[in-house]
Amino acid sequence: EVSLQLKFSSKDGRKNAPDSIRQVKDGVVAAVGDRLLAYFDGGGSAPLNLRAQAGAVDLTGKLAAGKSARLVVYLPAWPMDRTEYAVLSSPNRWTGSFERYWKDQFAEAMQIDIPDPLLANAIRASQVHCFLAARNEDRGRYVLPWIASMAYGPIDLEAPAVIRGMDMCGHTDFARRGFDYFLAKRYNDRGFLTTGYTLSGTGVNLWVLAEHHARRNDREWLQSIAPRLVKACKWIAHERTKTKAGGAGVP
Numbered sequence: 001e002v003s004l005q006l007k008f009s010s011k012d013g014r015k016n017a018p019d020s021i022r023q024v025k026d027g028v029v030a031a032v033g034d035r036l037l038a039y040f041d042g043g044g045s046a047p048l049n050l051r052a053q054a055g056a057v058d059l060t061g062k063l064a065a066g067k068s069a070r071l072v073v074y075l076p077a078w079p080m081d082r083t084e085y086a087v088l089s090s091p092n093r094w095t096g097s098f099e100r101y102w103k104d105q106f107a108e109a110m111q112i113d114i115p116d117p118l119l120a121n122a123i124r125a126s127q128v129h130c131f132l133a134a135r136n137e138d139r140g141r142y143v144l145p146w147i148a149s150m151a152y153g154p155i156d157l158e159a160p161a162v163i164r165g166m167d168m169c170g171h172t173d174f175a176r177r178g179f180d181y182f183l184a185k186r187y188n189d190r191g192f193l194t195t196g197y198t199l200s201g202t203g204v205n206l207w208v209l210a211e212h213h214a215r216r217n218d219r220e221w222l223q224s225i226a227p228r229l230v231k232a233c234k235w236i237a238h239e240r241t242k243t244k245a246g247g248a249g250v251p
Contacts, residue, residue, distance in 0.1 A: 002048055004059040006040075006073070020082075021052045027089065028052045031082035037075075039085040044070035105131065109170035123169075130166055131174070142181035143174055154178075156186065156193050156201025160208040167212050176221070179209055183228050191235030202232060 008030065010017045018030035018037050028040040028050060040057050042050035048061035048069045059071055074088040087094070109127070114120050135144040135153075144154045145162040152158075159178070167175035182205055187193045193202040206229070213222050 002059065002061055002063050002069070004071075005053075005056050006059075007056040008037075017055075021055065021057065023052045024085065027085070028057050029082060029085050030057070034082055036080040036082045036085055039074045039076075039088050041072040041074065041089050043089065044072070102128070105171075108172070110168075127166065127169055127171065130162055130171075134162075134174070134178075136177075137181065137185070141177065142184065143177035144181055145174075145178045154181065154186075154195065155197045156182075156195045157198045157204055160201070160204045164208045164211065167208075167215065172216060175212055179205075179212065179225075183225050187228055187232060191231035193232070202236070206232060 008017050018032055021028060021030045026041065026043045028042070029036065030038040030040075040050065042059075045059060046069065048059050048063060050071065051058045051060070059069075063069060074085075076088070080087075106124070106127070112120055112123055129149070130145070133146045133149045135146060136142060137144060145159045145166075146153050147155055147158045147162060159182075163175045163178040166178075182193055186195055187202075192199060193205050195201070209229075
């Protein structure tokens with residue numbers, strides 16, 4: 001005898017709780033108004049019975065020893081109309097596109113082939129995480145290399161490490177648009193870079209940018225950003241004069 005019940009709950013008791021749970025072909029749809037909250041795909045759940053109950057979904061019946069049944073629950077993270085659940089019930093149509101997308105992202109990047117599959121996957125997962133954590137501005141013109149998925153944005157001192165790592169793995173476009181973001185949005189009129197976190201981020205950003213140019217040797221791009229770099233270097237030279245001392249006997 002098998003009995004599985006899945007219930008919805010919400011901290012405020014209403015905000016994310018479905019106002020309708022109804023049976024559809026091979027599944028159950030839970031929605032809030034016209035928005036799809038969850039789709040329970042029971043296409044592989046036989047011989048068990050999938051039913052919509054008040055505020056819950058039940059999977060019950062008899063399952064022979066050694067046999068299995070499968071229930072897949074989809075929770076779309078984007079606004080999706082309740083009538084569009086059928087898109088989720090045919091995963092083969094979109095998993096192929098999903099796989100092709102990530103293969104395209106890695107097509108021109110460094111290809112890693114090492115004996116340890118766990119380490120290889122950890123390296124790839126780190127690259128994917130940098131892609132997923134990053135934001136963009138101006139419809140993708142600029143990449144904001146966030147240093148964490150949700151809590152920290154592109155901080156001046158730490159974001160260059162993300163750019164450097166992705167650049168060294170061959171994700172040139174990611175690195176270039178990350179540099180362009182800082183050059184266009186974060187270097188100020190005085191010449192230095194700051195997001196309100198540090199001043200040393202200016203030097204780190206310039207160091208990583210210099211490495212990038214040494215690897216790519218894109219002189220046209222370097223010339224296009226040269227005025228900003230010259231201004232930054234002049235600011236650094238000016239700041240250094242503040243700690244210079246001259247004259248005999250002056251420590």
